Structures are given as structure tokens and as C-alpha cells.
Amino acid sequence: MRPLILVTNDDGINAPGIRALIEVAKEIGDILVVAPDKPQSGMGHAITINSTLRINPTNVTEVDHKEFSCSGTPVDCVKLAIGRLLDRKPDICISGINHGSNSSINVIYSGTMSAAVEGCIEGIPSVGFSLCDYALEANFEASKIIAKKIILNLLEKGLPNGVCLNVNIPKLPFDAIQGIKVCRQANAIWEEEFDERKDPYGRNYYWLTGVFKNLDGGEDTDEMALKNGFVSVVPIEIDFTAHHAIDEIKKWQL
């Protein structure tokens, strides 16, 4: 039996990145696509609890796979797929290919990765793919080869409980990519800068912008791998407990 693959993303169901990932997934298994009906970048692990959700079939003409657009967040898409649209649990859940990096601290803000984390919470081996190129017309040819390789490994080997994968691919032609490195999340931050403007009524409003700063000098980080032309693969934990800090905080006067 062909594996059942759930496909989602955060750039929306019509983004070139998810179309590339669908092409790869169709070569490997039966697929269900449930993806946002509009861009949902930066939505993190948001879920829709104060309003309603809608799902609509989008490819009524294609017979070999099903696609639904969803009015909610990437995490809503995974929940709806599993809770409502699928008769059985998918074998794997894949998210992306994101237009832009989700390396280091970006994993926390990323809708793409939150969808993979949600798949992982549901007990499904899950991976998020991102290409380090924000352009709509980004070239996904190298990413497709990388994604296929990782998906085949994921299907064969699975993942430890509570762990999913954050895969970032450098903006390079396939021949220039140096390899694939399993690494850790770099310690990096966004230094926020708010662009202040005035609306036509004279009131202030703001756009969130920022400058990315890698604070991590380590050789074993995703940022370093990408900088050196490697694909980075970071295993991500859904147990957020800082186990190493428990004894320290037990010393508090509580």
C-alpha cells in the first residue's frame, strides 16, 4: 500500500513552494493537501478558537489526490485533516516548502514548522521544509531533490516520539549544495525595528521589521551549516521543559 502523506504549509495553498512539495509527495504516496487559503507566515502555533473554520475542496478536476483550502492557521489545517478529513492517521506529515528561512529562532514564529510540530503532537512523523529564498519566483528544483531524499528516510526510519524535523535548504543550485548536516538550533535573535508611519487621518501605525543576529559561534548550528552551503536538519522537541534548570529553580524560596 502506498503511504498516506498529509501536506500543508503557511504560505497558502497556491504558493509555488507547496506546489513543488506536492509534486514530490505524489511520486511517493497518496496525498491529502490541507493548506491555508491565504498567507499565514509568522502565525506560529496559533489555533482558531474565537471564530469559525471553513474548508473547501480546491481541485475538483484532479482525481489522483485531494486538496482543501482552510480559512484557518497551519495548525488548524493539520487538526482538521486528522480530526475531520482523514479516515486513518497519515503515515507522515510534511509542511512547506516555505518561501524563506525557518532556521534557528525562526522555528518559534514559523507557521510551517508549527504545522510539523502539530503533526508530531498527533504522533505522526513530521517535517517542515524551508528554502532560504523569500521570492515568490524562487527556484525549488534543488529543494525537491533534497525533500524527496528526506521524506524517503522519514518513511523508512521514522522519528523518536515527540521529535520532528526542521529542514532548511540554502539558496543554491543542486550541484553547489555541499551536503546535508544534522545540527542544533543556533542561538540567534531578531532585533526589532518598528517602522512608524502616519495614516491618512494623522494617527500613528507600525510595521514590524527587524535585523537578524546570529549570536552563536558554534560550528554545529543550522546557521553555520547554511552559511557553508549545507542543508540543515534540526530535530525539534515538543517537550519544552528545560530539564537542566529544574534543580536550580527547586532552590528558590517557594
Place this chain on the structure above:
Amino acid sequence: MRPLILVTNDDGINAPGIRALIEVAKEIGDILVVAPDKPQSGMGHAITINSTLRINPTNVTEVDHKEFSCSGTPVDCVKLAIGRLLDRKPDICISGINHGSNSSINVIYSGTMSAAVEGCIEGIPSVGFSLCDYALEANFEASKIIAKKIILNLLEKGLPNGVCLNVNIPKLPFDAIQGIKVCRQANAIWEEEFDERKDPYGRNYYWLTGVFKNLDGGEDTDEMALKNGFVSVVPIEIDFTAHHAIDEIKKWQL
């Protein structure tokens, strides 16, 4: 000099929970409140990048502290406070008191906790407080005593880099609370159920609902602490790397 305390939440600036936390914080230090202008529960670590942000002063009559409502998410509130409203980094960042539990897996979906995580990313000792009572008219008297004790410890002892605290308080009168336990995040999930309805035009829509399931039999979890009448304190990590899984995944054929 009195410490500078940044206060936020996800239930919105007018929620009784944040009013209770403001009362506590004012006894301890100078405060800046930046909180969402509407409920933002379940927003996780979402940030606003596809639309604009507004901030408005809300207590123009009170002289002893400043409050601003923000059109964005809890994480936006923290970013705006630090990037735009404050001249210096706050000494601590406190979020809540949330109306409802953020224990175990809820930490991932929680706007309250994501605000604390964002404070932590910015290098500020941060804590999120939640009372296990979803009611608007919840009684925060015991929570205020607990919050004060933890805030005073936080100011005195600080936290390790990259670690913040997730504090959950059982719905009990203060005298019935058994103590404060430092613990780990329980392995628990929400089993989704989607409530399907028809709109006046005959089209389907869905409400996300679910049943909480604790899959963790451990004695050292937040769920167990709360069940036994203790306050749970879980240190939360912003390095999401599953370090223990790196060697396993290095064995893949990549």
C-alpha cells in the same frame, strides 16, 4: 531604584486576570502594561507581519504607571514594548494571569506563555501565570499571593539564559493550596473534535473543540502537581533542539 516590570497577557488588557497581576506588580516595581486590545487566546507565538500594528494609551488618568493597548498578538506586545515604548530593558517580563490552564501541551498554543517566551528571547527573566479557571469572574486572590512570591524570587535569583517559567495555579482557595512544585511538562494531547454546523446559506463551518488527555503517568509532571493541589512551575526552554535525537538522525542515508 524600583525594578521595571513589563506586564502583558493574552486575554486582553481589560481581563480581570491582568488587572490582578497589575495590582501585584505595582506593589513591587514600576510597571509598563502593553496588552492586546482584544482576546488573543490560542495565538501561540504568532506575530503580525502581513498587516499593521497600532498602540494606544489606555489609562491617561493614572499617573503611577503607563498602559497601552495593542492591536496585535501577545508577542507583538512584548516586541513593541521593548522596541518602541521603553527606554531601557525591563528587569522582568510577566504575563497573565491567564483565565484557564496553560499546563503541559497547552504551553505550545498559549499566547500568555508565548509572550513570556518572547521576553526570554529578548534576554529578560520572564514568567507566565495561569489560573486553572476559565471563568471571567474567576477568583484571583490566591493567584496574587503565589504570583508575588514567584516574582520576588525571579527578581532576586534571575533565570538561566534561554529559560522562562510556566506557572499554573489550581482553582483552590489559598489555604487549600498544598505548595509550589517545580516539575516537567506532562505528555498530554487534545483529541480534536470539530463541531460541524450549517450557516444560514447552507454551507458547512466548524468550531474547534476537543478533549484533553493526559498520557503521562509520571509523578513529576505539572498535571500531577495540579491534580494534587499544588502550583506547578515548569522551566521552559527556547532552544527547541532535540539534542538526544541528533546522533540517531545522523545515521540516516543523507
